[in-house]
Amino acid sequence: EDQVTQSPEALRLxxxxxxxxxxxxxxSGLRGLFWYRQDPGKGPEFLFTLxxxxxxxxxxxxxxxxxxxxxxxxITAPKPEDSATYLCAVQADSSGSARQLTFxxxxxxxxxx
Amino acid sequence: DADVxxxxxxxxxxxxxxxxxxxxxxxGHDRMYWYRQDPGLGLRLIYYSFDVKDINKGEISDGxxxxxxxxxxxxxxxxxxxxxxxxxxxxxxSGQHGYGYTFxxxxxxxxx
Numbered sequence: 662e663d664q665v666t667q668s669p670e671a672l673r674l675x676x677x678x679x680x681x682x683x684x685x686x687x688x689s690g691l692r693g694l695f696w697y698r699q700d701p702g703k704g705p706e707f708l709f710t711l712x713x714x715x716x717x718x719x720x721x722x723x724x725x726x727x728x729x730x731x732x733x734x735x736i737t738a739p740k741p742e743d744s745a746t747y748l749c750a751v752q753a754d755s756s757g758s759a760r761q762l763t764f765x766x767x768x769x770x771x772x773x774x
Numbered sequence: 775d776a777d778v779x780x781x782x783x784x785x786x787x788x789x790x791x792x793x794x795x796x797x798x799x800x801x802g803h804d805r806m807y808w809y810r811q812d813p814g815l816g817l818r819l820i821y822y823s824f825d826v827k828d829i830n831k832g833e834i835s836d837g838x839x840x841x842x843x844x845x846x847x848x849x850x851x852x853x854x855x856x857x858x859x860x861x862x863x864x865x866x867x868s869g870q871h872g873y874g875y876t877f878x879x880x881x882x883x884x885x886x
Contacts, residue, residue: 665816695875704778704864704877705817748816760868761807761832762875764816 663688663753667765674772677738682747682768685731690754694732695762696725697748705748708734739772746770777801778878780865786884787855795850795881797865804870806848808832808840811862811880820863823848855885 664687674680686694693712697705709718711727718725722743724735734747746769750762778799787793799806804825809817819832821840829840837859839851852859865878 697877702879704866704879705875706877707875750817760805761819761822762817764818766814766816 663751663756663763665749665751665763665765667747667749667768669768670766671769672771674736674739674770676740676772676774679735679737679739681736682734682770683731684734684749684765686749686751687730688751688753688763692752692754692756692760694727695750695752696732696734697750699746699748699767708747736770739770741772741774744770744772776879777876778865778867780863780878780881782881783879784882784884786886788886789856791855793852793855793883795863795865795883797848797850797878798846799848799865799867799876799878800846801867801876802845803867803876804845805868806842807866807868807875808838808848808850809864809866809877810834811864817864820850852883852885855883857885859883860885 666685668683693710696708699705709725714729716727722737726733746767748767749765781796807822808820811817818834823829823842826842841849863881866875868875
């Protein structure tokens, strides 16, 4: 069974204080790992897709990395507007033609001014 | 207009009532999904559809049914709502290979 575990559940940072969110996964063949941002009362918004170990992607203050067992979302010098819940999801061989995503429970990030 | 529109945004209903949640998309994608989000559990797949004639059960389909009225429309029904179906429901659409998911803004459903 595919599993995705995110840690920590919640993280409070001061503005400018860099940190990392973790997503560990157990799947039978990874097709892709996805990071989403979710603001209160809204649907998840796509951030990154990573396909293979060693791959990295960046967008503004965010950088996602991937190993064979986990992914990190690094946040450099965060601002209050980065406050949101960050979701990790995997698409695995076991999903077959459905290509559905298996989600972690998210990390709720709060950046204080 | 949003790429994926869900209605209603909020709904309170009584136990035993039938309720329908609607979803429409303008992405032109064939694949559509219904997910449920509960605190601490992440999003879980209820049903998915590849086209109008192709409907498939997901991880937690019991107590739910769906209808794909057109390529752009995918509705979720609770035939007889129960309190543990209280949750946030999301519709999503994706491209042919399941990449590029786009989610709607969600429907917050409360069953009392």
